Amino acid sequence: MKNTQHDNILDSMHAVLQNEIDALEQVKMSLDETYVHSVETLHECHGKVVVTGIGKSGLVAQKIAATLVSTGTTAVFLDGGNAIHGDIGIILENDIVIAISKSGETEEILNLLPYIQEIGAPLVVITCNINSTLAKRATHVLYAPIEEEACALGLAPTSSTTASLAIGDALAISLMRLNGFTAERFSKLHPGGTLGRRLLLKVSDVMRSGPNNPVVTIDDSISNMLYQITTKRAGAVSVIDDNQYLVGLVTDYDIRRILENGDNILSLNISDVMNSDPTSIYSDEKAISAYNLMKNREKPFLVLSVIERRSNKVIGLIHLQDLVSKGL
The missing domain is CATH 3.10.580.10 (CBS-domain)
Incomplete structure (x- = not known):
């Protein structure tokens, strides 16, 4: 019994990781000129990058914003739920918005579109639904072709959030290279870390x-x-x-x-x-x-x-x- 349970746990974990690996492979295969144009747009930004999302996508958005900041790109996280209650004012005309939504139909994010478009801020969307309302109204769409979640029920965001997070990392590191971000500058932003202390x-x-x-x-x-x-x-x-x-x-x-x-x-x-x-x-x-x-x-x-x-x-x-x- 113990061995069966042991094997079942390992099999389950292997299946989840394989599913997420396959998802990242799909994302890698989908890389195209849209990704290039998105990075170029972000690189030319004269303001800040505002990353937004709801629920699990909101947590991913927070991490992406933090990664952008730590690698030399000015960025902030905007909670999509609070945005329509006044926080949306953080978005200015020289900013760029990155919105994350698996379905591309998240109501709270769609509610931001009139304001974003009115001030003229470019919108980069990370989504698994290229035919969604959000995708159709975006400046650039970063498509994550996720066929299924790693969750056994297909409900909990797993592979989709992994893909969004990886896309965010790819954007941040590409920008870091374009900006000529150095280890010396990284250390100044991380004075409490080992690298910061060393440098x-x-x-x-x-x-x-x-x-x-x-x-x-x-x-x-x-x-x-x-x-x-x-x-x-x-x-x-x-x-x-x-x-x-x-x-x-x-x-x-x-x-x-x-x-x-x-x-x-x-x-x-x-x-x-x-x-x-x-x-x-x-x-x-x-x-x-x-x-x-x-x-x-x-x-x-x-x-x-x-x-x-x-x-x-x-x-x-x-x-x-x-x-x-x-x-x-």
Whole structure:
């Protein structure tokens, strides 16, 4: 019994996915010049793109609007039900409207047509019914030839909404390419995402600076060096000269090496302990560059002294854990 139920579930899921795959194949086969003209019209828009729909199509419209915005096209979602109660005023003459309706006969969407046509906004329609009222009154019709829904009863919008969503994605990505939308610009619109952090965060945003920057002069005492390493909890300290230029770096590893050799570390000078040729990074470089510099080595290290490019002075220290905590 358990195996039969298990198999039935997998068979059902396979059938649904296959149905939706077939639906997308049908949409792909239906691509024609109308799609090209629609993208060109959207690209030439001097206002915003208003995406509207009702019910499940409304949810798809929300997602398409969000995708357009995140890929560089100004867009908003207009709830078709609320539109005739005042929200329709969001549509201006320089805008373009994308309306989504499987049947092309959705009453709430049809009620918008007189206003859209009066102000002269182009109308792009995504529908499964090319002979519908909405299709006949559209500037461009993006036909989704869906023969059946994936729903076993043929009632719940499934394959049709998948097709509409995919068409919306295709429009957004095509526009993104036409607009020359770059990863740098994408990151600015997604500062909280991983890509945003990788492209926007600079070393200066992450480094330990000011009173939190562990630093000693080369003539300082070993005891103060140990104090700085311990209290600043970085496991290292930058060594500078009187001009604040970097001349060395001391890490926990350097101290352990001295102690393992049986030497009295307090009898030594900082110059005897430090690495006199440490790797450093400029404060205006990307934080991800610091991460890669630390990790992409035969022997990765945990800290980098940070240098100000203009003055060439030490202004901070960055620890690998500081970068990891930022999600890099």
